[in-house]
Amino acid sequence: MSTVLESLRVLLGLKPSRPNSDRVAPEVKTAYAEKRKERLTKARLLAVRHEHRKGCCNAWQRRRWITLILVNLLFVASYRFDVQILEGALTASHFVGFHLAELNATLQVALASRHLAFNLLLGATTVLVLWALLGGRTFCSWVCPYHLVAEWAEYLHLWLVKRRWARNITFHRGVRTLFYLLFALLALVSGYTLFETLSPTGILSRALIYGPSLALLWVAALLLFEVFVSRRAWCRYVCPIGMTYGLVGLLSPVRVQYNMRNCHHEGDCRAVCLVPHVLDVTIRGRAQTMETAIGADCTRCGLCVDVCPTGSLGFKVTGLGGTPQ
Amino acid sequence: MWKIRWAAGPATTAVRRAQNRREFLRTAALTGGVLGASLLGLIPVLGGTSARHRPPGAIKDPLDEQQFLAACIKCGQCVQICPVQAIRLADLLDGVGVGAPYIEARTQACDFSCDGLQCVLACPSGALTHAIDYPAQARMGLARLSRPEACLARQGKGFKGLARGPAYTGKLRYAEVDRWTPIPVAEHPYDLELCDLCVRQCPIEIRRVQCAAGTPPSGDPNQCPPRPAIALEPGTDGQGLHPVVKDGCVGCGVCEMICPVTPAAIVVDIDRVSKVAWR
Numbered sequence: 001m002s003t004v005l006e007s008l009r010v011l012l013g014l015k016p017s018r019p020n021s022d023r024v025a026p027e028v029k030t031a032y033a034e035k036r037k038e039r040l041t042k043a044r045l046l047a048v049r050h051e052h053r054k055g056c057c058n059a060w061q062r063r064r065w066i067t068l069i070l071v072n073l074l075f076v077a078s079y080r081f082d083v084q085i086l087e088g089a090l091t092a093s094h095f096v097g098f099h100l101a102e103l104n105a106t107l108q109v110a111l112a113s114r115h116l117a118f119n120l121l122l123g124a125t126t127v128l129v130l131w132a133l134l135g136g137r138t139f140c141s142w143v144c145p146y147h148l149v150a151e152w153a154e155y156l157h158l159w160l161v162k163r164r165w166a167r168n169i170t171f172h173r174g175v176r177t178l179f180y181l182l183f184a185l186l187a188l189v190s191g192y193t194l195f196e197t198l199s200p201t202g203i204l205s206r207a208l209i210y211g212p213s214l215a216l217l218w219v220a221a222l223l224l225f226e227v228f229v230s231r232r233a234w235c236r237y238v239c240p241i242g243m244t245y246g247l248v249g250l251l252s253p254v255r256v257q258y259n260m261r262n263c264h265h266e267g268d269c270r271a272v273c274l275v276p277h278v279l280d281v282t283i284r285g286r287a288q289t290m291e292t293a294i295g296a297d298c299t300r301c302g303l304c305v306d307v308c309p310t311g312s313l314g315f316k317v318t319g320l321g322g323t324p325q
Numbered sequence: 326m327w328k329i330r331w332a333a334g335p336a337t338t339a340v341r342r343a344q345n346r347r348e349f350l351r352t353a354a355l356t357g358g359v360l361g362a363s364l365l366g367l368i369p370v371l372g373g374t375s376a377r378h379r380p381p382g383a384i385k386d387p388l389d390e391q392q393f394l395a396a397c398i399k400c401g402q403c404v405q406i407c408p409v410q411a412i413r414l415a416d417l418l419d420g421v422g423v424g425a426p427y428i429e430a431r432t433q434a435c436d437f438s439c440d441g442l443q444c445v446l447a448c449p450s451g452a453l454t455h456a457i458d459y460p461a462q463a464r465m466g467l468a469r470l471s472r473p474e475a476c477l478a479r480q481g482k483g484f485k486g487l488a489r490g491p492a493y494t495g496k497l498r499y500a501e502v503d504r505w506t507p508i509p510v511a512e513h514p515y516d517l518e519l520c521d522l523c524v525r526q527c528p529i530e531i532r533r534v535q536c537a538a539g540t541p542p543s544g545d546p547n548q549c550p551p552r553p554a555i556a557l558e559p560g561t562d563g564q565g566l567h568p569v570v571k572d573g574c575v576g577c578g579v580c581e582m583i584c585p586v587t588p589a590a591i592v593v594d595i596d597r598v599s600k601v602a603w604r
Binding site for chain 2 (some may be wrong): 054078086087094099102113115123169171172179193196202203237313
């Protein structure tokens with residue numbers, strides 16, 4: 001239970017707690033002690049990295065991009081080419097007869113109109129169960145079209161930062177919780193779905209399906225902000241959709257799992273992560289148990305699994321056994 | 326455990342406090358910026374510039390679209406189902422109306438060629454209310470002869486040729502041509518001694534004719550509109566016949582779409598609807 005609570009705290013924007021040394025498992029203490037004896041040299045780390053990169057090439061990222069593109073193409077094809085499998089847009093749709101409704105959009109509509117249509121309730125329930133099973137924020141990295149373009153913009157941002165042509169300004173992560181509450185409150189008070197107006201997820205999904213719109217200018221402005229001012233700002237600090245699915249995934253069986261035994265604590269995983277605070281456990285001395293499930297704010301994008309040179313991070317489906325690497 | 330770390334603890338150094346302060350200010354600016362942007366979306370609705378001709382069943386008072394915009398989840402399933410592609414989605418200039426469906430009747434009106442109000446059935450959120458089942462129950466607006474002097478019927482003129490010219494892309498269902506599939510208006514020339522296109526193509530009047538002949542649409546007598554929507558009648562000013570909009574008008578906009586003069590002599594007002602209860 002305490003891990004769920006910790007996961008919630010971090011999701012809401014608080015700093016991950018430091019482990020209580022009484023709670024650290026003896027085997028973990030031993031493992032840390034052994035690592036202290038054998039110091040990692042830079043040459044050794046480079047060699048390990050090099051060895052790792054020979055083997056594979058971002059397998060999870062590839063799978064994820066293909067999935068994300070296919071899901072969005074299914075929306076497009078269902079309308080444009082009359083395939084009729086997944087009709088609608090990401091906010092609400094019909095999948096071979098089943099209603100689907102994006103949860104945050106449903107919440108906005110329910111609060112603004114003070115009414116929840118039965119079909120919407122049905123669609124939202126289906127989506128809730130689906131993403132609770134699949135990992136909550138899995139929606140973000142495996143389906144949301146904005147995530148993909150933001151990921152590309154992020155590469156540009158990092159390239160610029162490396163050359164000192166841009167800076168990464170950070171904000172307090174707790175502001176996303178504030179946005180979540182404010183947008184819910186605004187919908188209720190104003191009677192309009194204000195967040196939907198700004199949501200790059202909805203705008204991009206509709207633009208893909210129904211054709212380009214002026215609203216894409218807002219998405220472009222967000223991307224420019226992320227490229228030149230603040231890395232992945234929308235997903236990290238603003239988007240209430242991410243918050244919603246984070247809550248949905250609190251108890252999800254699909255996790256990234258960390259095993260501290262072989263970890264060099266060099267931080268490659270945190271450097272590529274959209275939400276690096278969830279990987280604080282990979283910092284030397286932070287693990288309490290040999291294996292740790294990564295918290296609910298994790299989007300299960302798999303970048304850390306791809307980048308980890310020691311195979312210390314892997315996907316784990318509770319009840320199905322682990323799938324390391 | 327739940328303490329937010331902006332609250333500077335005793336161990337905090339002056340540098341750390343300054344950093345925290347700057348982070349707080351940056352975060353406040355971000356909050357203000359994003360909220361400000363979202364509130365800009367209210368300008369078009371408060372200014373009334375986002376009011377539009379909505380699909381059948383849109384829950385709104387003629388003058389107040391708030392309920393409709395609040396309930397619409399902006400998914401476009403109504404767009405996808407419409408057999409004449411009458412429905413489009415509003416863009417950024419509509420503010421919070423972005424992604425909400427509307428109809429541009431002059432380009433492509435709703436001619437109810439689906440009979441069953443498919444957009445209403447497709448709507449998951451009830452923004453297009455399931456309380457209506459038949460075209461005659463819709464209250465989308467009300468037609469008005471806006472330029473009587475341009476009306477061909479009023480001048481006693483006929484009409485021969487393509488109502489909207491060869492380049493016009495709009496479609497209508499002509500039951501006598503194809504009961505199921507709407508065809509381009511540009512493929513359907515007319516030859517009328519007296520122009521009565523607005524009456525002839527009115528979906529309500531078409532149904533009334535079918536019902537009078539004992540063949541209601543889909544064989545369903547419920548499809549029969551109880552009241553007339555438009556008719557050619559003699560004017561009081563000594564001029565010839567001209568179209569008179571009746572209280573059975575649902576405001577679908579087909580008359581505005583098909584009117585052969587430019588700009589159309591008859592238009593749909595979206596800020597008023599027939600006062601006759603549809604139930």
